[in-house]
Amino acid sequence: MLTLHLDxxxxxxxxxxxxxxxxxxxxxxDAGLLAAEDEQHLSYAAATGSVLLTHDAxxxxxxxxxxQQGASHPGIIYAHPRKFGVGVLIKKVAAVARENDFPDLExxxxxx
Numbered sequence: 001m002l003t004l005h006l007d008x009x010x011x012x013x014x015x016x017x018x019x020x021x022x023x024x025x026x027x028x029x030d031a032g033l034l035a036a037e038d039e040q041h042l043s044y045a046a047a048t049g050s051v052l053l054t055h056d057a058x059x060x061x062x063x064x065x066x067x068q069q070g071a072s073h074p075g076i077i078y079a080h081p082r083k084f085g086v087g088v089l090i091k092k093v094a095a096v097a098r099e100n101d102f103p104d105l106e107x108x109x110x111x112x
Contacts, residue, residue, distance in 0.1 A: 002097040002105070004077070005050040007041045007059075008034055017090035023097045026050060038062055042073050051075040051105050053093060063109050075105030079112040 001024070006015055008028035015027050028034050031044050038058055045052045051074055052059065059076050066073050077096060079089055092112050 002100050002102060003048065003050040004053045004093070004097060005031070005041065005045040005048065007038075007052060007054045007056060008036075009055040009081075010053055010079075011086075013086055014090055014093075017086065018094060018097075021090065021094045023094050025053075042076075046072075046074040049074075049102050051077060051100075051102065053077045053079065055079055055081040060109060067107070072107050075102070075107065076109045077105070077112060078109055083112070 003024040004018065006025055006027045010027070015025060018025050026048065028036065028041070033040055033044060038056065039062070041052055042062065054076065057078070060078060063073055063076055077093065079093065084092065089112065096110065
């Protein structure tokens with residue numbers, strides 16, 4: 001099962017829903033990363049063996065830049081902020097977390 005790190009763009013109701021489904025998560029607030037740079041979130045996720053969950057499209061550019069430089073990242077799940085309602089998104093993210101392990105998404109971007 002994946003452990004997820006949620007950046008500050010992920011609303012607290014999504015974090016709470018994932019916790020209720022027993023998905024291991026950390027939030028920007030838990031990690032002391034409120035208002036932190038995007039790279040800090042990726043570093044934190046990598047250090048804790050987590051995959052980043054975000055609504056922030058800036059991470060797509062960062063992942064591409066890292067790929068071009070031959071640098072790694074811990075894996076990113078990008079959830080478009082208006083594609084799914086909260087309940088559907090929680091279920092989709094929980095399914096991804098349950099069906100994968102950390103190495104499965106390392107250096108990959110999964111689009112929801």
